[in-house]
Amino acid sequence: MEHKKNKCLYGEGKKGVFWFADWKFYRPVFFTGNLNRYYQYGDRLKVLKNNEEFLEILHSKVFKKSAKQITRIVSVEKGTLRKLHTHLIIDTPEHLSTDTFLRFLKQSWLNTRGGTDCLIKSKEQIFDVIGLEEYCGKQQNLKSDLGIDEMNSYTNKSVSLTL
DSSP states (O other), X not given: OOOOOOGGGSOTTSTTOOOGGGSOOSSEEEEEEEEXXXXXXXXXXXXXXXXXXXXXXXXXXXXXXXXXXOOEEEEEEEOGGGOEEEEEEEEOOTTSOHHHHHHHHHHHHHTSSSEXXXXXXXXXXXXXXXXXXXXXXXXXXXXXXXXEOTTTOBOOTTSOOOO
């Protein structure tokens, strides 16, 4: 089944830079998750399933039984040697310290079937936030199956990912 991409996420003539400014992040964390060989050389669908598993594990650590969701943009891209990996810009929930949330992120990623290691930075450790936002969207275009993982991204109610 072919997935139709949400054209709102792709600015005309913007070379893959998505409308990040419309998302509301208060304490963002920037996450890069690397995958084992089965996932990194597999297809995008495997990575999406791993992202879904990661977010379910994370949610159970952060909210226990609440239906709340964490604001996040998830993207899938190919890096060196054509290896697939995941990038997230994810908001730290209000009730958690940044250190606790960073620990939950790492534990959750390593508890997935595909997650091997990750690089996590909080906003305080980032000097060029705009450059990082553009970096996370660099493989974003309508002709590629890479880019925003719309099924696993979530934003506040003022911005919709539905067509």
